[in-house]
Amino acid sequence: MKRLADWWFEPAPARRLGMIRLLTVLFVGVYLAVQGPEFVGLGTKESTFRPVGPGHLLPGKIPAALWYAVLASLAASGTAFAVGWRGRVTGPIFAALLLLVTTYRSCFGMIFHADNLLMFHVIVLACCRSSEAYAVGVGRGPERSDEAYGWPIKLLSAVTLAAYFVAGVAKLKVSGLGWIGNDTLMHHIAFDNLRKAELGVTWSPFTGIAFAAPALFVPLAVLTLVLEVGAPLVLLNRKLGQVWAVAAWAFHLGIALVMWITFMYPLLGFAYLSFFDVEKLDRRSG
Amino acid sequence: MSITPEGVEAPVAPKWIGEAHVTAAARKLRRAERGKRLCRRAARRLDExxxxxHATELQLRSDRYDTVAYFGGETAPLSSRVHARCWVGKKP
Structure with missing residues (x-):
């Protein structure tokens, strides 16, 4: 038990956790800004409101004026949390508002699963001492390491790995081992691209090329399952976790190429920050 | 699907049925299989x-394909069923 506790509460630098907070919240800002018109448009969306998850707590559609106020508050609290200003207050406010905004978007017929991992990461960062470095008033923060900065980083990695594990289990639940043995992956890719093509949006120009070598899909399906179902194991070793993170990133790059699905959080690497010594990005940290 | 008087077909992008994403658009279309109203609304948006x-007609349609063969060049649907049709602008 003690060994488990020592491992979980292994000290980590304050600057590592602070850098993860800063970069993650910056990503959220850009992510929301790029999709700004879609989020703003939710204020006047005509589609039927179909609540999911925490959306069930809402009485119904949010009035447009209130929705715009929520978005403005999200921007303000996000800016404050990004710069670490009163993080213990602005962090939870930001996380709660982000949960509201991302959930609300999923309440109109399409569930944005890709937001879930980002959301869990923001909740973890909001509920720990992530604002004690790279923050207003403390600058780069202390050089020291402490368990208070270590466990949140481990939790961020655990949440990431759990998300992939759930995705792997879901594949096995739906297709069983047929996911590996038959053409499930190939048909899945074909269906997704065909729907895009027939609904008039951009689809992958590489689909036809990939289908010229159908034998490739079996090892790719195996690798996908190993990467996802085996994910929790890599939490035990930091180096192995880093190898896994690179493999997971390559997996998303492959998805982007053959399916034209761009999950920006993992694709740009932000989902895997907790696996690396990201404080070294600040070269002055030496 | 939009159709010109010459019978040339082109897909109608999700935004014309009020959706930003293809998955949401597909779900909306499935839920509105006999969606005359959805068809008219999209036609009005396109017209405005x-x-x-060049399109004069919109069709809300289910097409069945061989998904893998599609990317080998067999892009014609195996079967097709029209659920609703409407005119873009004035009926010709």
Whole structure:
């Protein structure tokens, strides 16, 4: 038990956790800004409101004026949390508002699963001492390491790995081992691209090329399952976790190429920050 | 699907049925299989925006394909069923 506790509460630098907070919240800002018109448009969306998850707590559609106020508050609290200003207050406010905004978007017929991992990461960062470095008033923060900065980083990695594990289990639940043995992956890719093509949006120009070598899909399906179902194991070793993170990133790059699905959080690497010594990005940290 | 008087077909992008994403658009279309109203609304939006200027007709349609063969060049649907049709602008 003690060994488990020592491992979980292994000290980590304050600057590592602070850098993860800063970069993650910056990503959220850009992510929301790029999709700004879609989020703003939710204020006047005509589609039927179909609540999911925490959306069930809402009485119904949010009035447009209130929705715009929520978005403005999200921007303000996000800016404050990004710069670490009163993080213990602005962090939870930001996380709660982000949960509201991302959930609300999923309440109109399409569930944005890709937001879930980002959301869990923001909740973890909001509920720990992530604002004690790279923050207003403390600058780069202390050089020291402490368990208070270590466990949140481990939790961020655990949440990431759990998300992939759930995705792997879901594949096995739906297709069983047929996911590996038959053409499930190939048909899945074909269906997704065909729907895009027939609904008039951009689809992958590489689909036809990939289908010229159908034998490739079996090892790719195996690798996908190993990467996802085996994910929790890599939490035990930091180096192995880093190898896994690179493999997971390559997996998303492959998805982007053959399916034209761009999950920006993992694709740009932000989902895997907790696996690396990201404080070294600040070269002055030496 | 938009159709010109000459019978040339082109897909109608999700935004014309009020959706930003293809998955949401597909779900909306499935839920509105006999969606005359959805068809008319999309036609009105296209007409007002002057988009797909040569199209005169919209069809809400289910097409079945061989998904893998599609990317080998067999892009014609195996079967087709029209659920609703409407005119873009004035009926010709």
């Amino acid at each position: 925006a002057g988009a797909l200027a």
